[in-house]
Amino acid sequence: MEKKTVRTGIVGAGFAARFHYDAITKVHGTHVDVKGVYALDSEQAQEFAKDRGIRCYESLEALIDDVDVVHCCVIVAAHEEVAIAALERDKHVIVEKPLTGYLGDGSDDFHGDRFPKEEALKYGLASVDRMLEAEAKSKGKILYAENWVYAPAIQREREVIEKTGAQILWIHGEEAHSGSHNPTYAYWKYSGGGVLIGKGCHPLTAALYLKRVEGRARDGKPIRPKTVTARAHALTRMDSFRDAGHIRCDYYDIDDFSMMHVTFEDGTLATVFASDIILGGIHNWLEVAANNHRTVCNINPNTAMQVYNPKESNFADVYTVEKIETKQGWTNIPPDEDWFTGYPQEIEAFYRAVAYGEPVESDSRLAADSISTIYSAYVSNERGGAEVEVKVY
Numbered sequence: 001m002e003k004k005t006v007r008t009g010i011v012g013a014g015f016a017a018r019f020h021y022d023a024i025t026k027v028h029g030t031h032v033d034v035k036g037v038y039a040l041d042s043e044q045a046q047e048f049a050k051d052r053g054i055r056c057y058e059s060l061e062a063l064i065d066d067v068d069v070v071h072c073c074v075i076v077a078a079h080e081e082v083a084i085a086a087l088e089r090d091k092h093v094i095v096e097k098p099l100t101g102y103l104g105d106g107s108d109d110f111h112g113d114r115f116p117k118e119e120a121l122k123y124g125l126a127s128v129d130r131m132l133e134a135e136a137k138s139k140g141k142i143l144y145a146e147n148w149v150y151a152p153a154i155q156r157e158r159e160v161i162e163k164t165g166a167q168i169l170w171i172h173g174e175e176a177h178s179g180s181h182n183p184t185y186a187y188w189k190y191s192g193g194g195v196l197i198g199k200g201c202h203p204l205t206a207a208l209y210l211k212r213v214e215g216r217a218r219d220g221k222p223i224r225p226k227t228v229t230a231r232a233h234a235l236t237r238m239d240s241f242r243d244a245g246h247i248r249c250d251y252y253d254i255d256d257f258s259m260m261h262v263t264f265e266d267g268t269l270a271t272v273f274a275s276d277i278i279l280g281g282i283h284n285w286l287e288v289a290a291n292n293h294r295t296v297c298n299i300n301p302n303t304a305m306q307v308y309n310p311k312e313s314n315f316a317d318v319y320t321v322e323k324i325e326t327k328q329g330w331t332n333i334p335p336d337e338d339w340f341t342g343y344p345q346e347i348e349a350f351y352r353a354v355a356y357g358e359p360v361e362s363d364s365r366l367a368a369d370s371i372s373t374i375y376s377a378y379v380s381n382e383r384g385g386a387e388v389e390v391k392v393y
């Protein structure tokens with residue numbers, strides 16, 4: 001079969017745009033013609049374009065008109081706007097996580113601690129509805145960039161579940177590190193919440209995905225979430241927090257510790273933790289307790305490569321692993337961090353979907369269920385951890 005060419009453009013020029021671009025350069029199932037980049041921060045966009053020899057667009061619409069697929073790598077507050085603009089022009093859009101959210105009421109003194117979380121659920125889901133409606137009317141599709149779905153360990157677990165007819169009884173997992181470096185992350189109004197959404201969405205969506213896989217494989221029908229019980233805390237905003245200089249602690253109005261406990265429609269469970277208080281590098285793992293096997297997916301760190309370095313300064317020019325505080329002593333260095341994380345695999349899958357219509361594992365319905373579970377979790381937390389029903393899509 002002759003390889004098709006996919007014309008592409010990136011919206012946003014920050015952290016996510018960089019790893020999206022790197023993943024684009026590794027796509028092998030299609031030819032890729034990178035048309036350019038557009039971002040609100042035009043200086044940042046110009047630098048991004050210059051470094052990569054691509055065009056810097058002056059408007060979102062001009063970029064969209066030139067491409068088949070748009071990478072939405074902007075802050076959460078702008079996901080809906082960018083995605084709908086692409087879908088309205090019949091273009092596919094790869095949307096970073098979380099799909100969308102509730103970004104406050106627009107008032108200057110909006111504060112994440114001081115509004116009823118039912119509102120976040122209502123308006124967060126209204127945003128989801130608008131995006132799904134735009135997708136339904138479009139020739140383009142939402143390709144949801146949840147890299148955990150495409151992480152090789154999760155895809156191998158998918159194979160085990162499909163081939164053995166496993167019943168998953170409990171999934172537990174975590175995404176954590178010592179705090180996002182992004183200044184906008186500190187504000188609910190830019191991120192749609194705190195760590196519960198920002199990091200919790202990763203293990204949660206992987207869990208929702210694997211229960212879908214299980215149901216699809218055995219009965220031709222995905223198993224969906226039914227209720228959620230959750231707690232969220234702001235440990236570094238407590239007066240009693242003692243800053244020792246290792247954990248980011250300048251958050252304005254967001255949670256930095258969270259636990260979501262999901263029951264599925266078949267009565268089985270998933271428990272996910274997400275926090276910004278964990279030292280020792282990024283801590284991303286998912287464990288599956290099934291009726292016929294048990295799997296531990298160590299996304300990062302893992303033991304594929306272990307390096308001992310007796311002196312910090314030896315490694316001054318060596319990148320080791322995301323968010324590690326020190327390079328001295330033993331370090332688990334992922335030999336290809338992006339690969340273990342699922343970044344190139346998700347982008348490869350999306351380009352194949354765009355070019356050849358291949359089905360996507362991480363679609364808008366999975367993303368919508370994830371958002372619905374997350375904002376129901378915030379409602380649960382407000383009620384002291386009471387069980388809250390989850391609307392499914």
Ligand SMILES: NC(=O)c1ccc[n+]([C@@H]2O[C@H](COP(=O)([O-])OP(=O)(O)OC[C@H]3O[C@@H](n4cnc5c(N)ncnc54)[C@H](O)[C@@H]3O)[C@@H](O)[C@H]2O)c1
Pocket residue numbers: 011012013014015016017038039040041042044073074075076078081096097098145147182184
């Ligand atoms: N999957 C992952 O592992 C992962 C990791 C980091 C970030 N993310 C996600 O990627 C997205 C971007 O995060 P980031 O860390 O790259 O942020 P960033 O602040 O580094 O970059 C954001 C970019 O968006 C641009 N922007 C903001 N509003 C815009 C608008 N209305 N129109 C056009 N451009 C706009 C800014 O100019 C900037 O270039 C977020 O949704 C975040 O959740 C995902």
